[in-house]
Each structure stands twice: as C-alpha cells, then as structure tokens.
Amino acid sequence: MPKLGHSISIAFILSMLLLGCSSTPKTEQDKYKEIADSFAHKSLKTLSKNTINPSLSLYNKVKSDDDPEINPAYVHALASISFALVGNSRWALAEENLAIDSADEPESKYVSYSVLSMALHNKGLMQLGDDYSLKAKLLEDDNLIDHKYNKNKVILSTILGLNAVKNGDGKSAELLFQSVAERRGVEWLPIVAHGTAMIVENPSVFVIKDITKLMTRDDVSLEARNKLAQLRAIANENLNLLGFYSPPLAA
Structure with a gap:
C-alpha cells in the first residue's frame, strides 16, 4: 500500500511537470477574454446596462421629432472616457464593451473602436489596442462615415486625442x-x-x-x-x- 501511494505521488508530480512544460504564454486575446469572462466585468456591464439603457430608451420614446435619437454607444463611450480620466481602467473597459455591443452604424462603430483602443492600451494590451485603432482607421479610409459626420468627428477626435495624451x-x-x-x-x-x-x-x-x-x-x-x-x-x-x-x- 505504501508503494501504491508513492507511485501515485510520483505520477502526480510528473503530470504537473508535464503540464507546466506544455503550457504556453497567454496571448493578449486570451487575457482580454479572461477579463471579459470575469464575474467583476460582467457585473459592471450589467449594472451600467440596467441603469443607462432604460433611461435612454425612455428618452428616445418621449423626445420631440426635432430632437435626434441618442445611440447608447455614444453614452457608454463617453462614460468609458470619464472612467479612464480618473484612472478606473476596469470600469472604462466595461463601458466600452457596452459601446461596442450598441454600435450599429459606421459613426458609432468608429467612436467605439477608437475608445476601446485606448481602454485596451490602458490595460496593457497594446497589440489588441492597435488592432482596434486600425479598425477605426479602416472605417475612415473606406469613406463609410457620413460626410455630415466629418466635422463632428474632428471635434470628437480632438476630445479623444486629448484624453489619450492625458493618459x-x-x-x-x-x-x-x-x-x-x-x-x-x-x-x-x-x-x-x-x-x-x-x-x-x-x-x-x-x-x-x-x-x-x-x-x-x-x-x-x-x-x-x-x-x-x-x-x-x-x-x-x-x-x-x-x-x-x-x-x-x-x-
């Protein structure tokens, strides 16, 4: 019986060593998925979604015909910037994920990709942040953004750019x-x-x-x-x- 226990111990140690040897460094995508799948991240998203989205939905229903409808993507992106300004990268990333989820046209996607790029850079996920910067640039280069939006985009880019400098x-x-x-x-x-x-x-x-x-x-x-x-x-x-x-x- 002692021999059996000894054999089991050796087998366990060897299996742990083999697992250690076969493990590979986590990619930025793996790290991002871990954050996105975490309980804390999901809880922050749920709290914000249940707070902001119903209010926006009510506003869009009761607003006058002359007032523009507000896309939740812009509000969540703005909230992400606000949290980034005070150094809360976890909240910033949660809000930006909600912005991405809500983005349904080129303009809101451009804003969401740009802000998510900064949120990822702030979390140390540099290459992934670069990828989303490129996505935003492709929207711009492919002329998918409405011409009427260009002037507002310059103003928005200035605000986002200054935020990036500050961070x-x-x-x-x-x-x-x-x-x-x-x-x-x-x-x-x-x-x-x-x-x-x-x-x-x-x-x-x-x-x-x-x-x-x-x-x-x-x-x-x-x-x-x-x-x-x-x-x-x-x-x-x-x-x-x-x-x-x-x-x-x-x-």
Missing part, C-alpha cells in the same frame, strides 16, 4: 489627431501629440531618449522632427528645473 497613450493620440491634422493642415500635430503623451506617461530623464527615438522614424517629416526637437528641449528644461540631471541634447 499617456501615445499611439492612440497620434492616430486620433491625424484627422485633425488633415483638416487643419498641420501635419506635425499627430507625432507631437505622441511625444507629449510620452512625457505624461514617463516624466523622467528616460523620456528624452524616447522622444529622440521618435524623431528617427522614417515617416517623420523635417518639420515634425523640428517640432519634436522643440518638445524635447522643453521636457529637458523642465526636468532640470525639477532637479533631474539630463546630459546635453544631441543636435
């Missing part, structure tokens, strides 16, 4: 400010927004190297590179004022 999300900031830059004719704005977000995310001597690296990108024009150099100099001066030592800037 230190350089990739989202650069993408969101592209439409603003095209409309205003300021081509350096997206990359400078990216650099500004870098400063917000990491206000230390390391940000000087990050901005310098950004300046070496092949798609950065000479004018944009000069603007980044100015931004780098401002960051360097502020770091010196705060007592951080940073070496002299290279040309």
